[in-house]
Amino acid sequence: MTPNLDSQITERLALDGLRFTRGRREVVEALLASDGPMSANELSDVLGDGVPLSSIYRSLAILTDAHILTVHLATKGLARYELSEWLVGHHHHLVCTECGSVEDIHVSASHEERLREVVDAVASVASFIPSSHALEIDGRCAQCQ
Amino acid sequence: MTPNLDSQITERLALDGLRFTRGRREVVEALLASDGPMSANELSDVLGDGVPLSSIYRSLAILTDAHILTVHLATKGLARYELSEWLVGHHHHLVCTECGSVEDIHVSASHEERLREVVDAVASVASFIPSSHALEIDGRCAQCQ
DNA sequence: CCTATAATGATAATGGTTATCGTTATTGAA
DNA sequence: TTCAATAACGATAACCATTATCATTATAGG
Structure with a gap:
């Protein structure tokens, strides 16, 4: 994670009296490494036993409340999370109706206009x-x- | 419900050996009268005790499998359903981040282009x-x- | 009319998510 | 440094929308 991004998140959390702890940092780093939104379970698979599922759920809720993460709901009964656009830029989604995967895409400035x-x-x-x-x-x- | 729409749905269901029964018709009519997607619970509120919740859930699943309904997942942990676009036309959604409501909107042909x-x-x-x-x-x- | 099959409705089970609660860690003040 | 006060953690239980089960009822076709 870039120092800049790290401090942006740290400062945003501090506004709410919250800390950027190891568990929360691991969640953010996993999402940063992904090319699309991830669910709590998918994060748990990546992070292993070092970060318990209950903590992942709480971190996701807290980071979302603090507008650091945005929730994405393409698949029924499954919430996926990603870094908010003010941190990683504006983008759109390609949702595969076959396998349920979600891919981030960026469009050109003219198209965005x-x-x-x-x-x-x-x-x-x-x-x-x-x-x-x-x-x-x-x-x-x-x-x- | 227009006779035309009714026969479109009846014929589509017949392709899968399914019938357009009272319970399914009531679900479709409630969605038709709504200005946006509805959840199973919202449908239950409208339809009352005449259509049990378990039947609503099954009707929604069957009608969705038959491509008569389309599921919409804007609110966390809640699936909302609406008539598919081949029956009611192409449209988009305004999702209120405050109250969670979803409103259908149509855009002009030039914008759609x-x-x-x-x-x-x-x-x-x-x-x-x-x-x-x-x-x-x-x-x-x-x-x- | 009879039989095969679809549909129903009450209820139980499932599974992602949230709440609880006792414990641990961190921060700021004395 | 020491001592609260508060944030964070982790295991577990609870929640709730949704799905599956199963016995019963209704419908269509022969």
């Missing part, structure tokens, strides 16, 4: 104040073809 | 074969401002 126009137009009609948006594309991933 | 361009461009780069897409906009709904 088009998306934002659509978002703003649609939200204003509904008197809705948008805070974020994501394009979710369902289909078959490269592995499942 | 822009979205499709972005989807196609992004998917091809990732060797992903898109089957559907949805723009999900998070924010505050008109009631929660």
